[in-house]
Amino acid sequence: MLDSFARFLKVLNSETEPGQISLALAFAMIAGFTPLLSLHNLLIILMVLVLRVNLSAFIVGLTVFTGLAYLLDPLFHQAGYSVLNNESLKELWTSMYNTSIWRLERFNNTIVMGSLLLSLLAFIPFVLTVNYLIVRYRTSLLRWVEKLRIVKLIKGSKFYGVYKSLSGLTGA
Amino acid sequence: MKKWIRWPGFIVFIAVIVLVAGGSYLFAGSIVKKLIEHSGTDLLGARVELDRVNLSVMPLGFELQNLQVTNPDNPMQNAVQVKRIKFFMSAMELLRLNVVIDEMSVDNVRLNTRRKESGAVLKKAKKAVAPEKSQGLDFSLPKIEFPDVKDILSREKLRTLDLAQEAETELDNARDKWEKNINALPDKGKFQAYEDRIKSIKPVKTGDTVKDIQAISDALGELKKIKKDIKQDIARIKKAKSDLSQDAKTLRTQFDHLAKAPADDYAHLKEKYSPSSSGALNISRALFGNTITYWVNVAADWYRRLSPVLKNAIDDEKTQTPQQVRHKGIDVRFAEDAPSPNFLIKSAHVSLELEVGDIRGEINNITSNQEVLGLPLTFSFFADKLKNAGELELVGTFNHTEPGHSEDKISFRLARYKVENFVLSESDTFPLSLKQAQSDLQAEVQLNENELTANMLSAVQSAEFVTTWNKKPGSLARSMENALKDVNAFEIKVDISGSKENYDMDVSSDLDEIIKNAIGQQVRQSIDKFEKQLEDRIKEKTTAKIAELESRFGKADQLQKKLDKREKLGDEQLELAENNIDALIKAKKNKLKKKMDNLSDKDQKKIDKLKKKYKNLFK
Structure with a gap:
């Protein structure tokens, strides 16, 4: 995990395309918020592997969002419950319920529906926001951060050793 | 790109x-x-083991080999051991997360097999409720020991004594009331005073006819007033007599009840404490009750074990609350084009290898949700080559398709079941066994929701009863033994009704009548003796009190006589007054006649005129 986090920091501080990082984190958000063994997560894995998104960012993001999901479960349940019991959508849900692939997806579960819906809604705003934050971080915050006493202390720590070794390996 | x-x-x-x-x-x-x-293992609280599970992809199915389910009450024994379970599943239904097994075969099912190692687990998640064991084959001879009569009478409140107390109070009240009433009535003195007054009224003779007539008229007036007073007094006495008679009648009725009360007390206590000869001799329940109860409990336990299979999954979901959703959520259901329960075994063929022989059967529509399937669970088992019996047939339906209503039916038939050395009673007082017999058994059980009705008939033939005495038997036991020696065939009927948890069981048999005839005489004698004692003691306790009260009640007659005497006195005085009145009227008439005879025509006219004027005076 320490390696992944170090890799993530390295990527963050490198010249890697911000979109690759933000997209990886957005995919991680879907996979982390929703139950891992869901059918749609197979598609997420496929996209993470095929699209050139940052894998370290995805792994770190998956860990963080899975932890967050435990806290947000009641919210997901409420959202899923409301949507699934919405009368105007009942016909759509009934039609999907009678289709095997959707039943396998377990769309009728309140947690699956709530978490998937909220993470999909947050997907694009999340990508744009993270993109913006990465750019801002690299242009102004990075230099200021490196001057901080706490950062200097970290640079003397084991973690920084790992980080440096990775940098050395990759030549970054 | x-x-x-x-x-x-x-x-x-x-x-x-x-x-x-x-x-x-x-x-x-x-x-x-x-x-x-x-x-x-979690479900049973005892180890469940499988030797191997094979998966087949085309068609999708599993084969389970050597399934062993440990008996939670005896970890060194398997409750069930199945050599092979093979089934194929619908892949399309599996995609919908429904486990639908079209056909399943369950081969070589054996019960109560020995385990190589203990199947106990440290933590029992859920312990199955074991059936109540038979309380041993104990047996008591018909109860002909009676409670002590003295104890009964010291414990029980006799109605006779209560009635006697009431009657005594009533009698005392009546006595006080009548003593007061009689004292207020005219007595001998008063009537004597009347007599004296009547006798003292005598008109004074002056020689002047007109004055004498006037004196007689005055005397008559006074006598008539006394007569009126006497009549009023007599009326009071008569009224008192009538009232007394009414009170006496009421008391008499009370005393009549009191006289009958000892017989009622006897009947009540006899009913309560004296065992009737028929009630004491329900021999069939005593002999077969425990065995039947044990098997009823075994059946109830199996039903309890099967209940979760029949429990409606939809009902469970309806009762779920949002608090239960943490990390799991709720699966919201929608209308299905072709509804299918989450779990369904359409047909299972089962073969059992039991000690008594092989039994084959089929179970259809095993599902957790009959409401969705719309079909009841049905089963039928049959065997015709059993070791100690002819044919066995077990057919049943568990219908839970309608919400809020269930109807379960089981029909069981066992022909020519051979019984050998079947212990009916281990009691020292009557150790009885059925050395051999052959029985045809039929049973029907129906459970509507919680309302249970069941009946069973066992026709036993070629029966041979044996007794193995460890001590010298009593005469009653000997009589029963002799009676049973002659019994070759008999029937046992069992009727059960009530709820699953609380049912009444009625066991009857023609053995009851046989035993009753055999030992009825002895029991009857004991009962007669007890009843005679009871009757005598009740009489002893109540007779004296009743006699005392009757005696006191007899004194009411004296009051009546007293009143009669006073009425007689009144009548005498009334007669005296009337006689005197008559005599005075006669004397007055004579005086007037004499005067009239001596009057001139002129006077006669004056008299006629006066008569008219004072006509009232001459009446």
């Missing part, structure tokens, strides 16, 4: 999928095996 796509990633993805699918195929058997073992 190339900047955003990395095709090797697709290869990696495919490789991962293939790896997962291959791994699933390879390890599916082990996974299912562990799943069944863990969930079974």
Whole structure:
């Protein structure tokens, strides 16, 4: 995990395309918020592997969002419950319920529906926001951060050793 | 475009999928095996084991080998051991997360097999409720020991004594009341005073006819006033007599009840404490009750074990609350084009290898949700080559298709079941066994919701009863033994009604009548003796009191006589007054006649005129 986090920091501080990082984190958000063994997560894995998104960012993001999901479960349940019991959508849900692939997806579960819906809604705003934050971080915050006493202390720590070794390996 | 796509990633993805699918195929058997073992063990609280699970892909199915389910009450024994369970599943339904098994075969089912090692688990998650064991084959001879009569009478309140107390109070009240009433009535003195007054009224003779007539008229007036007073007094006495008679009548009725009360007390206590000869001799319940109760409990226990299978899953979901959703959520259901329950075994063929022989059967529509399926669970088992019996047939339906209503029916038939050395009673007072017999058994059980009705008929033939005495039997036991020696055939009927938890069981048999005839004489004598004692003691306790009260009640007659005497005195005085009045009227008439005879015509006219004027005076 320490390696992944170090890799993530390295990527963050490198010249890697911000979109690759933000997209990886957005995919991680879907996979982390929703139950891992869901059918749609197979598609997420496929996209993470095929699209050139940052894998370290995805792994770190998956860990963080899975932890967050435990806290947000009641919210997901409420959202899923409301949507699934919405009368105007009942016909759509009934039609999907009678289709095997959707039943396998377990769309009728309140947690699956709530978490998937909220993470999909947050997907694009999340990508744009993270993109913006990465750019801002690299242009102004990075230099200021490196001057901080706490950062200097970290640079003397084991973690920084790992980080440096990775940098050395990759030549970054 | 190339900047955003990395095709090797697709290869990696495919490789991962293939790896997962291959791994699933390879390890599916082990996974299912562990799943069944863990969930079974958790559910039963005793170890559930499988030797092997094989998966077949086309068609999709499993084969479970040597399933062993430990008996939670006896860890060194398997409750059930099945050599092979094989079934195929609908892949399409599995995609909908429904486990639908079209056909299942369950081969070589054996019960109560020995285990090589203990199947106990440290933590019992859920302990199945074991059936109540038979309380031993104990047996008591018909109860002909009676409670002590003295104890009964010291414990029981006699109605006779209560009535006597009431009667005594009434009698005392009546006595006080009548003593007061009689004292207020005219007595001998008063009547004597009347007599004196009557006798003292005598008109004074002056020689003047007119004055004498006037004196007689005055005397008559006074006498008539006394007569009126006497009449009033007599009326008071008569009224008092009538009232007294009414009170006496009421008391008499009370005393009549009191006189009958000892007989009523006797009847009540006899009913309560004296065992009737028929009630004491329900020999069939005493002999077969425990065995029947044991098997009823076994059946109830199996029903309890099967209940979770019949329990409606939809009902469970309806009762779920949002608090239960943490990390799991709720599966919201929608209308299905072709509804299917989450779990269904359409048909299971079962073969049982029991000690008594092989039994084959079929169970249809095993599901957790009959409401969705719309079909009841049905089963039928048959055997015709049993060791100690002819044919066995077990047919049943568990219908839980309608919400809020269930109807379960089981019909059982066992022909020519051979009984050998079947111990009916281990009691020292009457150790009885059925050395041999052959029985045809039929039973029907119906459970509507919680309302249970069941009846069973066992026709026993070629019966031979034996007794193995450890001590010298009593005369009653000997009589029963002799009676049973002659019994070759008999029937046992069992009727059960009530609820699953609380039912009444009625066991009857023609053995009851046989035993009753054999020992009825002895029991009757004892009962007669007890009843005579009871009757005598009740009489002893009540007779004296009743006699005392009767005696006191007899004194009411004296009051009546007293009143009669006073009425007589009144009548005498009335007669005296009337006689005197008559005499005075006569004397007055004579005086007037004499005067009239001596009057001139002129005077006669004056008299006529006066008569008219004072006509009232001459009446």
